[in-house]
Amino acid sequence: MKTLAELEAIRERMRGKVAVRETSDNTTRIVVGMAxxxxxxxxxxxxxxxxxxxxxxxxxxxxxxxxxxxxxLCQYEPIVEVYQTGKEKVTYVKMDSEKAKKVLEEHIKGGKVVTDYTIKL
Amino acid sequence: MKELSLNILDIAQNSVSAGAKNIRILLDEDAQGILTLSIEDDGKGMSPEMVRTVTDPFCTTRTTRKVGMGIPLLKLASEQANGSLTIHSVSREADPDRCGTTVKATFDTNSIDFTPLGDVVDSLIVLIQGHPEIDYLFLHTTPSGEARLDTKELREVLGEEISLGEFEILEWIRGSLEEQYQALKK
Known part of the structure; x- marks a missing residue:
């Protein structure tokens, strides 16, 4: 059963984490088109x-x-854009959950753009 | 749209764009299978003229393009399931204290052309993730019980420092709603 007490426990657990995050630089921003x-x-x-x-x-x-x-670019939706400090924006088109996992693994974690899914603008 | 829950997500995004601080998403299913959807916000509202034009895609001009196809698609889904769509709106210019928009749509779930509701929890998660600063009240009432979420209650527990958009919180919300839906099925 999901109780408010459980939520309270999550809050206590997260307090430290959120503080750490606020001091570190968020270097990657992933944007999903949601119109x-x-x-x-x-x-x-x-x-x-x-x-x-x-x-x-x-x-x-x-x-x-x-x-x-x-x-x-409605005909290319779902679109996912990746912004990284000091790098050119990367636009992924016609995405699905499996492609998104691959992008996270290879591009966000591995640093290599998955060119099969990108579009040149 | 393949699921009604996607229309709900889409229409609620209009409330976000209208600067709403509170969004209420109400679903009510009666014993005869009539489903009433109501999305209510306290955003900037629309003029009577705009209300008239947003329901008709052929009347939409470039200046109203921000509203686009969302309302016409919901209207279509409703009318093909023997229902109807109504919009009530008070613009901020007309009354700054009572402004906002209510979009209401009805559906006969027995109709062969009724679009299935689909994963409404998934839509709520997307809304909260995108705009955790807004308060959402979700209430789905059925003859066998209800599922509800009131983010104001969660905020009281979480305080100001933990955003509703944190993954752990979104997971708690998902779990809570899924448990309530499981209980409805029994």
Missing amino acids: TCGIAAGARPVLNTIVEEVSNMGLSETVTVTQTGCIG
């Missing part, structure tokens, strides 16, 4: 997979995951 076009094309599972995997892979301290509206 009507993105949602209809399947962006919801892509976003939820990324949020879950960033945590499972222990990347929460350097990676933030945010949502945005229509990027203007």
Whole structure:
């Protein structure tokens, strides 16, 4: 049973962690398009997979995951953009949960852009 | 949209764009299988003229493009399941204390063209992850019981330093709602 007491325990556990994160630099920002076009094309599972995997892979301290509206390339949705300090923006198109996992593993963790899924703008 | 829960996510994003501080997502299923969806916010609202145009994709001009296809798609889903869609809105200019928008849609779940509700928990998680500063009240009532989430209650426990968007908190919310839905099925 999920109780408020359990939530309280999570709060106590997280207090230290959040403080640590605020002092470290978030170097990577992953942005998922979440407008009507993105949602209809399947962006919801892509976003939820990324949020879950960033945590499972222990990347929460350097990676933030945010949502945005229509990027203007509706036919290529779901779209995921990766912003990293000092590097060019990378745009991944026609994403799904499996592709998102690969991007996290190879690009975010491994530093190598998964060019099979990118689009040149 | 493949699931009604995706329409819910999409319409609630309009409430976010309207600057809402509180969003209520209400689902009510009666014993006859009539489903009523209501999404209510305290955002900046719309003028009566805009309310008239947002439901019709062919009336939408470039200036209202921000609203886009979301409302017409929900209207379609509702009407093809023998229901209807209504919008009530008070703009901030008209009344800054009572402004906001309510989108209400009904569905006959027995209709062959009813779009299945799908994973409404997944949609709520996306909303909270994207905008953890907003308070959400979700209530799904059915003849066999209800599932509910009130982020104000969670915020009281978490205080200001822990965001609702933290993964551990999102997981707790998911777990809590899934448990409530499991109990409904029994």
